[in-house]
Amino acid sequence: MYKSITGKIFEELKHVTDKEYILTDEYNKDIYSKDNTEDLKYYPDVIIRPGSTSEISKILKIANFYKIPVTPRGGGTGLSGGSLPVFGGICLSLERMNKILEIDENNFQITAEPGVITEVLQSECEKRGLFYPVDPASKGSCFIGGNLAESSGGPRAVKYGTTKDYVLSIEVVLPSGEILNLGTNTLKNVSGYNLTQLIIGSEGTLGIITRITLRLTALPKFRKVALIAYDDIYKCISSVAEIFKQGLIPSALEFMERDAIKTAEEHLSKVYPNSDAEAQLLVEFDGNNEEVIFADIEKCALISEKYDAADVIMAEDTSKIEEIWSLRRAVGESVKNISVYMEEDTVVPRFRLPDLLIGVKEICTMYGIRAICYGHAGDGNLHINILKDGLSDDEWEFKTAKAIPEIFKLTVRLGGSISGEHGIGLTQKKYLNIAVQEKVILLMKEIKKIFDPNNILNPGKIFDL
Amino acid sequence: MKIVVCVSLVPDSTTKIKISDDGKSIDESGVTFIINPYDEYAVEESVQLKEKKGAETYAISFGTQKHKEAIKKAFQMGIDKGILIQTESDNYDSYTVAKNLAEAIKEINPDIIFFGKQSIDFDGLTVPGMVGELLGIPSVNVVTKIEYGDNLLTLEREIEGGKEVITTSIPAVIGTQKGLNTPRYPNLKSIMASKSKPIDEKKATYSGNATNVTEMKLPESKGKGKILTEGVKSVPELVNLLRNEAKVI
Known part of the structure; x- marks a missing residue:
């Protein structure tokens, strides 16, 4: 063809x-x-x-x-x-399209080409007291254009939202070669269908994004991080929803189970406090008032005590904060290094997280497979890394083919979806119908055909036509 | 036993330093300050020793009011008492710092005095030695291991190509180097407890600097790096650049 x-x-x-x-x-x-x-x-x-x-x-x-x-x-x-x-x-x-075209300090906006590395974009903003909060783990090498294509998230989504919440306007090239300008650089805009948002998260199947204008916020002056250790993984995950119910708004709330922390420690050749605890939460608060941030962390600690937290440690200096974040950031890469793996990017309403974690552990026990869980607990996004370890190829094939659909069905039953921030792409497309109605998938395919009648743009992704 | 740990407040190592208009000091606006990272090894060692053997622990800092932050950090890690030797400005040299610290330490009469091996702002490595000299007691700096015997310390220092083992009587001044221990993260309980620990403030008694800073300059900024993209084909060009432009081979 x-x-x-x-x-x-x-x-x-x-x-x-x-x-x-x-x-x-x-x-x-x-x-x-x-x-x-x-x-x-x-x-x-x-x-x-x-x-x-x-x-x-x-x-x-x-x-x-x-x-x-x-x-x-x-x-x-x-x-x-x-x-x-x-x-x-x-x-x-x-x-090669890696230029920042304009930083508008009056309107808090940045315009860039798609090939700008996300961290570069962030630091250019921060130099001017501006803040682009979306913070994917791969920020040091991923491109802002790719972030739009996948609508990337990351740990700050819990307070600040994901990529989709910051895009004002884009320039897009259609498969026909026509160049579209979508959206406007205003904070409000209701003028027909929102095609900007249609392109965001479309995984490069509808058009090529060639210019991006993002809205920014003011850079918070302070941030502090606490690492809360629990001896019971379910009490740990159950405390998450309570933190929000008490009116706290952390800028990040990350969950790591012991295996995730141990693997990251080994990867970094570094020992962290309380790393023998069954699970830990990394909680970050940011803002312009140091005392308020401290009080919030204190409240968080009190809540965690009710869930039998064993210890709460704190980092206030930039270097200490980074040291703790480096543990969290190392988890993804290090877990993927220990074995052949499959990663599932489940997301549920955060109150259902304990149910998801219990269910996933049960499914894994049933099939005799090991999974290491970690992720953005604050927004209900749990990354499940299923490891091949010593399984034979046949066993691996057989067990994952059974276990993964079960995990996804559970996710959907709990009101969630099969990908929070990684996208469907190639590896998840066979599961799309678990989370999305058949009629909806049909509509998506019709949309794809309108944009790309010859199916030349990133074919074989999201669904097969 | 009594243990003194001397702590200093320094600009956060990630801060971009600017020189102030007088050309002799740094512009402190927008700079965040932290406890000198090497002092954290000194504090940790003091606290571990206290936990093992029981001791009265003191953190002493010399400087303006903001230096209380360094003492508070020591409190959070487990030190119990604090003394700020108060000054009006931070424009004092190592000798003035050492002289004032020695004076305060003499009053406490401790068994061991810990320092970070150097402060990361001026990198002098001089204060621990000066304090030892002023107190007339031994001082050993850049220490990576300590064994505590009866009135005798066995210390290890990393030296060029090997290790040096030193024994010393106490009281003694010890400068701590990375590797001695892993400084703890303060936990919330100790942070809360630290709020009620007292800081005793006394005026500096000596202010006659032995040296003066006449000028301060930022290092010249490095040029942009070059990336050669042709894989193996780029090797001749790389060799040429290393030899003729960078002049390193």
Whole structure:
């Protein structure tokens, strides 16, 4: 159904983007064949690194005409295989479009190209006392464009929301090569269907985002972190909802079970306090009044005492705060290093978290598999890493094929969904119908066809047409 | 037993330092201050020793009111009493600091005096030695291991290519180096308890600096790094740049 890239098509592409930015060698094909999803690899036929919107428009016109699949790629840190070129074709890497175009200090807005690394964008804002709060774990290497494509979250979502809550306007190139301007740089806007939000989280299947304007807030002056240790994992997770019910609004509330902490400790070659506890919560408060923050942490500690917390330690200096956060950030990577794994990105209303955790543990016990759980407890987002450990390939295949749908069905029964922030991409599409009505999936497919009638843009993602 | 730990308040290591208009000091506006990181090893050692053997523990700091924060941090980690040797400004040299500290320490008459090996603001490494000299007692700096015997301490220092083992009688001054212990994170209970611990304030008795800062400058900023992108093909260019531009090979 797709055409391969003939010499003639290649010549056309070289007219658009300087050949220096077109890669076809095996070394680079290997690099661009993977992201952070399991050990999956799909090789593109060619990697193109365009430098402007108009180049992208021309490339898409060519690809659309010849029916060549185009897979857009940001920092390559995705966890559901969104940037894997499953049908080969063109890997369209946005890495050269990495300029911050404007920081509007009067209106608290930033306009950037999609290839800006999220942490770079954040620190440019912070230098000016402005704050872009969305803080995905991969912020040091992921791109802001990829964040929009996946509607990335991260730990601060509990107070500040996710990527979708900060996008004012975008420029998008359609598979036809047409360039759209969606949204306005105002805080309010009701003018027809909200296509901006349709593009956000569409995982690169509807258009290529080429310019982004985000709203910002003022940078809070202070933050403090507490690490609360519990000897009972269920009491730990049950205390989460209570913290909110008492009127507290933490800027992050993260859950880590012992295996997650132990693995991260080993990864960092560092010992943290209370790491033998069955589970811990990392609680962060930010704001402009240090005493209020301290009082909030104190309240949090009192609540945790009711749930038999064993100890509460605190970090106030930047370096100590970072040290504790580095533990949390190391969890994801280190857990993925110990074994072949599958990661599920479940999300439920946070009051149902204990039910989810109990259910997941039961399902794992039933099938004899090990799972390490951690995640953004404050917003009900629990990452479940299922580990192959010593299982044979057949056992692994068989057990995960049974256990994962059960975990997802449980998630949906609890009022949640199968992906909080990683997206459906390639690896989760077979489960989409567990969480989304058939008619809704049908509508999504119709929308896809309107945007991309030839199905050239990131084919094989979210659903099969 | 009595233990004294001397603590200092320094700019947070992640702070961007600016030179103030006089060209001789740093501009403190917008700077967050923390306890000197090496002092945390000293505080931890004091607290562990107290927990093992029982001791009266004192944290002493020299400086303006804001230096109370360093004492409070020591309180949070488990030190029980605090003394601030109060000054009007922070423009004092190591000698003045040492002289005032020695004076205060003499009154307490402790068995061991701990310091962080150096403060990360001026990096002088001088105060512990000066205090030992002024008190007429031994001082050993950059210590990574301590064994406590009866009236005798066995200390280890890392030296170029090996280790040095030193024994000393007490009282003694000991400067602590990273690796000696793992400073604890204060827990909420000790933070709450620290609020009622008293800080005794006394005026500095000596202010005649032996040295003066005449000028302060920021280091020249580094140029941007270069990234060579052609894999193996870039090696000749890399060698050329290292030899002729960076001049390191």
